Amino acid sequence: xxxxxxxxxxxxxxxxxxxxxxxxxxxxxxxxxxxxxxxxxxxxxxxxxxxxxxxxxxxxxxxxxxxxxxxxxxxxxxxxxxxxxxxxxxxxxxxxxxxxxxxxxxxxxxxxx
Amino acid sequence: xxxxxxxxxxxxxxxxxxxxxxxxxxxxxxxxxxxxxxxxxxxxxxxxxxxxxxxxxxxxxxxxxxxxxxxxxxxxxxxxxxxxxxxxxxxxxxxxxxxxxxxxxxxxxxxxxxxxxxxxxxxxxxxxxxxxxxxxxxxxxxxxxxxxxxxxxxxxxxxxxxxxxxxxxxxxxxxxxxxxxxxxxxxxxxxxxxxxxxxxxxxxxxxxxxxxxxxxxxxxxxxxxxxxxxxxxxxxxxxxxxxxxxxxxxxxxxxxxxxxxxxxxxxxxxxxxxxxxxxxxxxxxxxxxxxxxxxxxxxxxxxxxxxxxxxxxxxxxxxxxxxxxxxxxxxxxxxxxxxxxxxxxxxxxxxxxxxxxxxxxxxxxxxxxxxxxxxxxxxxxxxxxxxxxxxxxxxxxxxxxxxxxxxxxxxxxxxxxxxxxxxxxxxxxxxxxxxxxxxxxxxxxxxxxxxxxxxxxxxxxxxxxxxxxxxxxxxxxxxxxxxxxxxxxxxxxxxxxxxxxxxxxxxxxxxxxxxxxxxxxxxxxxxxxxxxxxxxxxxxxxxxxxxxxxxxxxxxxxxxxxxxxxxxxxxxxxxxxxxxxxxxxxxxxxxxxxxxxxxxxxxxxxxxxxxxxxxxxxxxxxxxxxxxxxxxxxxxxxxxxxxxxxxxxxxxxxxxxxxxxxxxxxxxxxxxxxxxxxxxxxxxxxxxxxxxxxxxxxxxxxxxxxxxxxxxxxxxxxxxxxxxxxxxxxxxxxxxxxxxxxxxxxxxxxxxxxxxxxxxxxxxxxxxxxxxxxxxxxxxxxxxxxxxxxxxxxxxxxxxxxxxxxxxxxxxxxxxxxxxxxxxxxxxxxxxxxxxxxxxxxxxxxxxxxxxxxxxxxxxxxxxxxxxxxxxxxxxxxxxxxxxx
Numbered sequence: 001x002x003x004x005x006x007x008x009x010x011x012x013x014x015x016x017x018x019x020x021x022x023x024x025x026x027x028x029x030x031x032x033x034x035x036x037x038x039x040x041x042x043x044x045x046x047x048x049x050x051x052x053x054x055x056x057x058x059x060x061x062x063x064x065x066x067x068x069x070x071x072x073x074x075x076x077x078x079x080x081x082x083x084x085x086x087x088x089x090x091x092x093x094x095x096x097x098x099x100x101x102x103x104x105x106x107x108x109x110x111x112x113x
Numbered sequence: 114x115x116x117x118x119x120x121x122x123x124x125x126x127x128x129x130x131x132x133x134x135x136x137x138x139x140x141x142x143x144x145x146x147x148x149x150x151x152x153x154x155x156x157x158x159x160x161x162x163x164x165x166x167x168x169x170x171x172x173x174x175x176x177x178x179x180x181x182x183x184x185x186x187x188x189x190x191x192x193x194x195x196x197x198x199x200x201x202x203x204x205x206x207x208x209x210x211x212x213x214x215x216x217x218x219x220x221x222x223x224x225x226x227x228x229x230x231x232x233x234x235x236x237x238x239x240x241x242x243x244x245x246x247x248x249x250x251x252x253x254x255x256x257x258x259x260x261x262x263x264x265x266x267x268x269x270x271x272x273x274x275x276x277x278x279x280x281x282x283x284x285x286x287x288x289x290x291x292x293x294x295x296x297x298x299x300x301x302x303x304x305x306x307x308x309x310x311x312x313x314x315x316x317x318x319x320x321x322x323x324x325x326x327x328x329x330x331x332x333x334x335x336x337x338x339x340x341x342x343x344x345x346x347x348x349x350x351x352x353x354x355x356x357x358x359x360x361x362x363x364x365x366x367x368x369x370x371x372x373x374x375x376x377x378x379x380x381x382x383x384x385x386x387x388x389x390x391x392x393x394x395x396x397x398x399x400x401x402x403x404x405x406x407x408x409x410x411x412x413x414x415x416x417x418x419x420x421x422x423x424x425x426x427x428x429x430x431x432x433x434x435x436x437x438x439x440x441x442x443x444x445x446x447x448x449x450x451x452x453x454x455x456x457x458x459x460x461x462x463x464x465x466x467x468x469x470x471x472x473x474x475x476x477x478x479x480x481x482x483x484x485x486x487x488x489x490x491x492x493x494x495x496x497x498x499x500x501x502x503x504x505x506x507x508x509x510x511x512x513x514x515x516x517x518x519x520x521x522x523x524x525x526x527x528x529x530x531x532x533x534x535x536x537x538x539x540x541x542x543x544x545x546x547x548x549x550x551x552x553x554x555x556x557x558x559x560x561x562x563x564x565x566x567x568x569x570x571x572x573x574x575x576x577x578x579x580x581x582x583x584x585x586x587x588x589x590x591x592x593x594x595x596x597x598x599x600x601x602x603x604x605x606x607x608x609x610x611x612x613x614x615x616x617x618x619x620x621x622x623x624x625x626x627x628x629x630x631x632x633x634x635x636x637x638x639x640x641x642x643x644x645x646x647x648x649x650x651x652x653x654x655x656x657x658x659x660x661x662x663x664x665x666x667x668x669x670x671x672x673x674x675x676x677x678x679x680x681x682x683x684x685x686x687x688x689x690x691x692x693x694x695x696x697x698x699x700x701x702x703x704x705x706x707x708x709x710x711x712x713x714x715x716x717x718x719x720x721x722x723x724x725x726x727x728x729x730x731x732x733x734x735x736x737x738x739x740x741x742x743x744x745x746x747x748x749x750x751x752x753x754x755x756x757x758x759x760x761x762x763x764x765x766x767x768x769x770x771x772x773x774x775x776x777x778x779x780x781x782x783x784x785x786x787x788x789x790x791x792x793x794x795x796x797x798x799x800x801x802x803x804x805x806x807x808x809x810x811x812x813x814x815x816x817x818x819x820x821x822x823x824x825x826x827x828x829x830x831x832x833x834x835x836x837x838x839x840x841x842x843x844x845x846x847x848x849x850x851x852x853x854x855x856x857x858x859x860x861x862x863x864x865x866x867x868x869x870x871x872x873x874x875x876x877x878x879x880x881x882x883x884x885x886x887x888x889x890x891x892x893x894x895x896x897x898x899x900x901x902x903x904x905x906x907x908x909x910x911x912x913x914x915x916x917x918x919x920x921x922x923x924x925x926x927x928x929x930x931x932x933x934x935x936x937x938x939x940x941x942x943x944x945x946x947x948x949x950x951x952x953x954x955x956x957x958x959x960x961x962x963x964x965x966x967x968x969x970x971x972x973x974x975x976x977x978x979x980x981x982x983x984x985x986x987x988x989x990x991x992x993x994x995x996x997x998x
Contacts, residue, residue, distance in 0.1 A: 027138060028145045046146070047169035050139065051177030058182045060116025066134075069141070071148075076138045083116075 017088040024079035124184045193525035215534025218484035219576045224545035225476050227569045232466045238375050240312025242459035248412035251452040259408040274425045276417040279310040282409040291354040298386040302394045318350040318370025325390050332366035333388040336374040364396040382465040429453045479879045486883050489623035491584035493890035496616040497897040499592030507597035519593040527585025535577030552871045624934025627883035632942035632967040634880030641873040643955040650798035652739030659823045659840040659855040666851030677820040679847035692737045693825035696730030699798045711782035712770040729815040737824050745777040745793030752814040760789040764797045766809035833857045884974045891978040899986045907994030916987035927979030935968045
């Protein structure tokens, strides 16, 4: 793996919602997918994923059912609920605003002040 | 929100399944990771180790999952609950006192509130009750909700602001017969538009309409009557029944329909059974609708669309006196004109409400005070327990529990207690209501029974939670703020005598509230005593009266005067009777015999009413009742002419119209056309009620051919019951088979004191309860103070303190709290006394003697509660207390 960035607080939830929104996943799948779509640029301790998943499920943003994994084992699959989809939209929008603002702030040159 | 609740519910009820599934989920992750690593070439054993390493601390993440679902909260709660149950089982006495006193406090509040709710807050189950108004007649003798029927027609024909105007007159003295079933019935004679105006729909059949107003043979029955007497008969329409009034006239009616369920008439608290068109009253009294002096008809109205209330009031105020004037002049009424006003009517007319809402409000105050006392009492006991458990708290703090955790655990215990108390109270409320109703009314009133409704339930829940926090929070905060280091280092039994000021303040507050209750009880007890001992100006204790019912005995009308004369003769010959006579006894007069009096030479002030009350008496009436003559003579047989020419007046009338001149021999005009010569003056008597001051009264001689109630007084030393028997036997001899109602005058007066007796009894009961609770609290606090000071007391005794010194030491502490309670309670009692002033009689709410006695009672209770702990302290054996370390 290449250079790794620390996760900003709150971004793990966003990443999970995004990942699950693509298609229902079990916990390990979510982990792999995050690694895949971020190109392994983010480091999280694997176990930390689970309290986050349970919290989102508790809040009604994720639904879950038991299914069978690729190698025929029982696994808990998470999917996005309607409330989760709405939240994802809001979070993405908020994130984009933040990024835009940060980028603008960091581009500022002395003569512009 | 919902999903959170569902998820919480799952954590509470399907916890083990969740645990198992989560383990499986985490295990799946580890296995998958290990497999992936193995596939990328890591050796099998190493792969598992690496997977675990990358995952991190499994147990801590599992805990994280639990926390994410609020499970920690659930776990702590269930731990606290188990702990609370265990500590309740360990001290069942405390738990019992707590639950019982809370149940009593909460139950009594709910019961009284549900009665108040029914009587004062519930509106009639009709269309738009908030737009209903009662029409009230204001005359010189007060405000009347009932009036003569002609006034209704006058209003209906002359005022266009009402749409509609309707009314009814209710009678309770009917007996209903259906086939062979008989039962008493409350009958309402209603205007034709009554049901339309209220917006009601029939159950089966039809209701009365405006076209039925003049009908005399049809009836609507109540839903309750349909279900009971007619057994819910589907073919009830067309069936007939008969109604008999006071065993006099009887008439049959045909049912045309049934009123809707839930509608009990427009007199809440007194369900109407039968509704008849108003003209049906002619079958009982042909002149029924023409009487101008009989007050029986209630009038209600809605206002025409777009007519605001003030406009309607103004029109009534301006036009009614003019409309009424011709009749007033005809009656010889020279007083102030009468007015009609509109009052809110959505709650219906309820004599029960008029009579008891004052008493119920007082009762609400009393039970609220009892509730607060119960809470304060528990707080005191909890302070004591908290101090007793300080060691346990210290150990738990020292072992790493947080203060917030200790606080939560305490509050769990308190709320569990209050919950048990609240549930018990809610269950007990039904019986408490029944008990109150048993005292309140002679008749069964199903309408007032306890009906759980949302408002009552909300009150119950609010009181339960309030109780838990009220009694729990202060002691909990105190108990969780122990200093473990100091506490664990000190030997037991050596705490200083000082306890926190909060505990003392709560105890003092409780004593203060008890003082208020005791003072209230004392005031009501003195009121009842005063009402029982006030003479009223006549001999109320021994006088006996009898009212014959000649009609029921089918006694010929023309023989009545002779029979009455014989009864009186027999009575005056009896060796047991001082004197017997005829005339309505005071207080039992009907108030309708008032007239206007004109006194030549007396110029009335503008607006003065000159109303006097008249009653007819036979010779000897004043001597029989023990009313002293001040001047002139009593009536004699020759005065008993068909048209009275002479009169006796009371002192009040004499002083008002003749000042200091002798009125005997002067003439007055009574009503429009009855000139009377005054032959005597008697002392004043109370006549309306024992509470009201005497009014101006004219006594007229009873004409020889008329009769009235028989009054008789036994000789000194002869029991009134002997006199009662004499009256009965005199009637038995003179008028066989005529039923006579005989009783002591005192019995009739006592019936009128029902409300005062109720208030006095209940306030005494609550006062006693308050004192007992306060004593329990004080006893608990002092016992604990003594046991925590055993070491100090032991040393004092060892170095020579006498038993009395020790007792004095403990009692001083007890008296200082009681003194503080009295100091706080007296101003509160005085303030509360002002609120109940209208219910008192001849005792001031700030009566110093009453307050002093109440304070003394409280102090005595305090001393009594402190005496046992003090005795125990004095009997401590120093050698043992000092050795027990």
